[in-house]
Amino acid sequence: MGKRIAIANQKGGVGKTTTAINLAAALAREGRRVLLVDIDPQGNATSGVGVSLEEADRTIYEILVDREAPAQALHTTDVEGLDLLPSDSRLAGAEVELVPVPRREHVLRDTIEPLAGRYHFTLFDCPPSLGLLTLNGLAAADSVLIPIQCEYYALEGLGRLLETVERVKESLNPRLDLEGILLTMFDSRLNLSIQVAEEARHFFGQKVYQTLIPRNVRLGEAPSFGKPVLVYDPHCIGAASYISLAKEILENG
Numbered sequence: 001m002g003k004r005i006a007i008a009n010q011k012g013g014v015g016k017t018t019t020a021i022n023l024a025a026a027l028a029r030e031g032r033r034v035l036l037v038d039i040d041p042q043g044n045a046t047s048g049v050g051v052s053l054e055e056a057d058r059t060i061y062e063i064l065v066d067r068e069a070p071a072q073a074l075h076t077t078d079v080e081g082l083d084l085l086p087s088d089s090r091l092a093g094a095e096v097e098l099v100p101v102p103r104r105e106h107v108l109r110d111t112i113e114p115l116a117g118r119y120h121f122t123l124f125d126c127p128p129s130l131g132l133l134t135l136n137g138l139a140a141a142d143s144v145l146i147p148i149q150c151e152y153y154a155l156e157g158l159g160r161l162l163e164t165v166e167r168v169k170e171s172l173n174p175r176l177d178l179e180g181i182l183l184t185m186f187d188s189r190l191n192l193s194i195q196v197a198e199e200a201r202h203f204f205g206q207k208v209y210q211t212l213i214p215r216n217v218r219l220g221e222a223p224s225f226g227k228p229v230l231v232y233d234p235h236c237i238g239a240a241s242y243i244s245l246a247k248e249i250l251e252n253g
């Protein structure tokens, strides 16, 4: 049975999508079959692996709202072993359209179940909110990976996120685990980065990955070419850091 990981933080721009794309690509490079599921209406994970919205006539929207079979929306990518369920802006409407639906928090889990079983890893790229889409991601996941940007206010809002994870665990998904906390956009020249890393390790101990994701220009550029950094520039430090994260996750089991 494969592992499902939700990549979530309601704070915007902390590196969720960068992590989803590049961890997915790195796990695929390690020989695992990986499904990347874009559940953010912004569709950044979709365009970030080179799937254009014109190409994607069916997306996670049809799967969640019209209950179409997930295989209809499946796309392969340039990375062998990595497939994508794309998103598009209509998904923003799903936050509202799903409200009257029975088991509304479980729609993602129920609908992608037949597909997810075929992969070693399924990664959900969540939007920057704690709304119904993120709740669906948490309800469908075995664990949640939380990226934290090494910046001012990095830990602010984390309490609310962890409370939400606890609530989901109690009411929707008892097996939900904290996969780990990932420090992103780390800059070793900045005291602030070092302080945030120390503070995170103080609060979360072993749950913080040893792997730090550095601030790296190549990581920032890759999405505009529709490529994971492992394809765009396989030898850059950003690529190496996501390969190291993938290995750490595989070792943790």
Ligand code: ATP
Pocket (backbone or CB within 6 Å): 011, 012, 013, 014, 015, 016, 017, 018, 019, 040, 042, 044, 126, 127, 128, 184, 185, 186, 213, 214, 215, 216, 217, 219, 220, 221, 223
């Ligand atoms: P949102 O909350 O809007 O979904 P997000 O949490 O998914 O954002 P990203 O889109 O991954 O965050 O990253 C925000 C911006 O920072 C993007 O422009 C991305 O390319 C850039 N970025 C992310 N990680 C790094 C990094 N390690 N080094 C340099 N730039 C980065």
Ligand code: MG
Pocket (backbone or CB within 6 Å): 016, 017, 018, 040, 044, 126, 127
């Ligand atoms: Mg994102």
